[in-house]
């Protein structure tokens with residue numbers, strides 16, 4: 380039944396724990412057989428069955444075999460026991476996490492409980508008895524095996540790395556979000572850049588580099604782009620669907636006021652984010668100057684909103700708090716056929732999730748009447764935005780660059796503000812918006828492929844169907 384010759388794996392999660400204390404701690408656990416597991420869904424296993432049936436229930440696929448090599452692996456296993464309402468796992472002498480029985484049963488990833496292709500829950504959560512309690516738990520090499528009471532006994536398996544990543548009682552050592560690199564004007568010495576050739580590489584490695592730049596810095600240049608709308612649109616679509624707005628799908632415009640917005644003039648534009656008047660402002664914006672004739676000016680301005688926010692927070696915490704809490708209404712009303720305002724009366728300039736700054740939304744030109752401000756806060760709020768504007772426009776924050784045809788730029792419109800100086804002559808710009816969800820999805824798929832996290836790495840060999848592990852922490 381087991382194809383052990385080609386698919387043996389034995390990879391207990393690596394933890395920075397003192398080995399001798401662990402060995403002491405796990406004494407008495409030696410009854411667990413040392414485990415080597417056959418990987419049933421590995422393509423090299425030469426199974427003739429279909430993908431679905433090959434992806435047998437987690438319990439069956441992961442049943443341990445005795446290891447003729449000896450039992451050294453078993454001594455490193457976390458300990459596990461059943462409490463009244465929770466399963467308790469001891470990772471080392473002082474690190475314990477707990478998982479409620481109902482939570483574990485609900486998160487079973489066997490093929491009866493979770494569809495391995497669609498990655499959707501199959502188990503009927505509401506048929507799980509509220510008082511459910513395992514009849515047995517057992518620490519295996521790669522994870523925890525849990526046997527549930529039932530007329531048809533059910534066994535679940537949870538990889539150690541997945542249990543760590545999803546621990547909540549208490550949370551432990553979860554993968555931090557990608558590091559953001561905050562920047563000021565000195566970014567001009569080496570701005571994040573990819574070439575058009577890289578971005579168009581068929582294996583998508585260049586797109587990963589490009590989107591990783593945006594993830595870290597909030598923007599990226601793309602050099603050597605053919606100065607045509609066609610090539611620029613093709614480049615935009617390498618990331619994802621273009622988001623259609625009142626300005627069109629892929630836009631290509633000059634300073635002719637074809638649309639009722641100052642972008643369509645020769646006026647200077649201060650640092651701002653776009654579409655503050657949407658409930659869900661556009662995620663990425665790509666633009667490309669195709670030509671500039673008979674004039675001068677029109678330098679591009681980029682400012683890292685997260686950097687400016689960090690300075691404001693440090694020096695003026697009260698102003699930061701006001702910008703983080705007072706909703707700012709906005710509108711787009713220059714086109715007779717459209718009148719956009721965000722739901723709920725707008726959002727604060729600085730939006731947080733779980734205490735982390737996640738979005739900057741700032742366009743003072745598009746701000747509507749501040750009618751929801753408490754009277755006692757009016758002057759204080761104006762003081763706060765005055766400070767914000769001061770740091771936004773300081774020479775330490777502003778990155779000015781004179782773009783020329785052939786160099787496109789993509790900005791994360793939830794983080795980096797953009798603007799331009801006034802210009803004379805005729806400029807032709809083209810570009811597109813891409814939704815934040817399309818961008819994040821594309822980046823997640825490429826990260827899964829080119830930079831998988833520990834859980835994906837550990838579990839992909841035995842638990843992936845269509846290239847995606849059922850244990851991917853996003854699921």
Ligand SMILES: [Zn+2]
Nearest residue numbers: 487489491492
């Ligand atoms: Zn199950």
